Amino acid sequence: MQRTSEYLVHSVSREDRADGSILLKSKHTLGPVVDKTGVWLHAWASDAPDRTFIAERSGAGWRKESYAATLEKVRAIASSLLARGMGSETPILIMSGNGVDHGLLSLAAQYIGVPTAPVAEQYALIHGAHGRLRHAIELVRPKMAYVVDADQYREALELDALQGVEIVASRKGGNSQVTAFDELLKGDASVNLKAAYEQVGPDSVAKILMTSGSTSAPKGVITTQRMMCVNQTMLADALPFLRTRPPRVVDWLPWNHVFGGSHNFNMMLANGGSFYIDDGKPVAGLFERTLENLSMVTGTLSFNVPVGYGMLLGALQRDGDLRRRFFEELDLIFYAGASLPQDIWSGFEQMALDVKGEIPLMTSSWGLTETAPATMMQSEPIDRSGVVGVPMNGVTLKLIPDEDMRCEMRIKGPNVMPGYFNEPGKTASVFDEEGFFITGDAMRFIDPQDVNKGMKFDGRISEDFKLLTGTWVRAAQLRMDLLTCLSPLASDLVITGADRIEIGVMVFPDVAELKREGFDLSDDSGAYRCKLLQGEIHRRLAERARELSGSSTRVGRAIVLSEPASMPEGEMTAKGNLNFRKILTRRQNLLERLYDDADPAIVKI
Known part of the structure; x- marks a missing residue:
């Protein structure tokens, strides 16, 4: 059974300590890491200026921004932010979902060290969820807030918590109090953009990402340039084909979550890839849009949740042309969020073999918002779902096993957050005496006698x-x-x-x-x-x-x-x-x- 993709062979060291804990590390050396996301943008704007970096649907086609155009617009927006006196202490709240302007604003803020705080668009669009939005606003205290459409988000924009905050919208409608996004694109030549860019470094805060709030009120995870940049090196070390040819995705995963907004978005930026925003979703009434988008563009990488792959498998079984196009350049099928049912896994394997006689790397990984996210990955090909692999290069895992060899997971590495935004007490509570981040997740070895076989997720300790x-x-x-x-x-x-x-x-x-x-x-x-x-x-x-x-x-x-x-x-x-x-x-x-x-x-x- 052949597989098309290069991969990193697992090589893990294990240390059994006197206190019963186990330390796991990769024996591979971590590759070179850039200091900030702007380095990637400058590099690809120089090396592949005309290549599409980001695109979204526009009418019957796509609105595309090349790497050169992206850099130009990012620098213009960044200078407009500087002219407003914005910096590391003036975050930008982003209330809309994925979009080209959302991406440009995020990169511009990162370019000069202004943190962004993307939140779930449901918090703004659903009246009953405004409490979550208020919580985020009160925690972050933004100086600017962005929405794609001022009319669509009108109710949220009228919240008292946003009084005094500059509102920017790609479509301002009839709201004269809103700044048009095009105003930011005009730039401002009076500021020292070069100096602002040069002061951004690995410790600069790039994002404040809100946790899901599944066990308590959402917390703001401080996400630094170092966390994001080192995580992309870890991923490219584990998936060498990312460096062989520019990747391409057609992806819907939301950017207010670490997986869609940091893992996938930065994977394209770091490796000179192309990000086509899928404005569909794996739910009734929206999945048809995903299929329409895939009929126009397919990726070299596929990221999805199990339910999405279940819907996609059925669609590919019914459409031979889409099936052929989906697999012809595919290097990776990556699932996250839950274990992929084995029948769906097997269905994709068989379909890939039927279409081109080879199977792309089918895999998953494990991580959290607090870890940027990727920390473990199954980089070797396997024939079953549910395995999250071994520690990635540069990470140390501390496992605390119980009598049944179910292991509590703790982490130390350059991808781990420095703490929660404005919550020192909660920050202190999640690091142990050795500085390991206490994840609250549990793992089990696939084979306790061979750590290179990897591990599988075994639930939350707190549940x-x-x-x-x-x-x-x-x-x-x-x-x-x-x-x-x-x-x-x-x-x-x-x-x-x-x-x-x-x-x-x-x-x-x-x-x-x-x-x-x-x-x-x-x-x-x-x-x-x-x-x-x-x-x-x-x-x-x-x-x-x-x-x-x-x-x-x-x-x-x-x-x-x-x-x-x-x-x-x-x-x-x-x-x-x-x-x-x-x-x-x-x-x-x-x-x-x-x-x-x-x-x-x-x-x-």
Whole structure:
């Protein structure tokens, strides 16, 4: 089975320490690292001035900016920011999603050391989510805020928290108080742009990235030039083909998240690649736009979440021409966010073989907003999903194993954040006495006798709990198992049972999928259909329980939730992840009902 891509062979050292902890490091040497993102921009504007750097849909085609044009516009915007007195203490809040102007503004700010703080566009567009937006504004205290369309974002722009903040919009509409983005493009020759650029270095703050807020209020992760630049060296060391030919992506992953906005965006910039912004998404009603974009341009790299690959696989199976074009130059299929189902993995492998007789590197990695993000990667080809690999060059992992060899993960390296923005107490709490960042994530070795086989993610330490019997429940892994068991009936679920006698599960039904399966809960016979749904959940969980011997994974009861998770109430993050603690607190009455055997809504196994 051939693979088209070059890769870095795993070579990891292991140190077993007297205190029981384990240190892992790559034996490979970290490659050269530039001081700031502006170095990449200048280099490619010189070496490949006419190559497309960034593009977005415009009418029937694309608005494209070459490397030379990007540098020219970045320098103009940067001089306009300087003329406004902006610097390291005057962040820019970016409230819109991915776009060319968003990218130009971000690079211009980085060029002169002005931090940007991109936030999820849902926070501004959804009235009920304005609390999250206010939190970000009050934390960051920006001097400028950017939106793509002033009319579309009008309600958010009228928030009291933005009073006194200059608003910039690509389309200002009828709002005379808004600065047109084109005004920034005019530049200002009175400032010393060269001096401002030269004072930017590895420790300069490039971004303040908000965490998802899945366990607490979102924190602002200080992201330095060093973090971003060293992370791209780590990635290119692990994926040598990035340096062989300029990469190209058609990518939708949001730039307010570290993966889309730092990992993918900077991967194109660092390696002279081309970033085509996909304005579709892997959801009903928007995925068709992704397919339209891919019919026009395909990438040499593919990044997506598992649900996106599931939708894409079906589309490629139906469209032979798109299938051929998708695979013809493809070097990499990269999944993140969750483990890729093995049937989807195998489907892409077989399709690649059928199209060109070779398989691109199929892989994943692991990291966090606080680690820039990439920290571990599976750079060697494998034939299965779920493996996140070994430490990347320059990183040291500290593993703290329990009696079952489940390892708490801690990290030290140049890609790790210096701290949380304006929160010294929280910063101090996440570094141990040796300076390792305490991630809260757990890992397991694929083969404890061979560290080069890599590791797999094994949930969040904080999500684990004990039953009254003293039995530990590994909630993250159990949740994934149950989602498989209840597919496609459940869109998501919450594991319960802390300080109780048995495990329970609160099920968020997948209403659209249920309707296709014959469980339409919205029609006149909804109550009857709900009973049928409860019966099917009972059947599946009971069948699963018969195959289990221990209480740590056996579910004893379930309840189906009629109200979906609420983003305005903080039950769901902008990524679509559940905030389990918030759900259990807000729905305390339902949690109590779940453990009431007399309640008719309870599915008792």
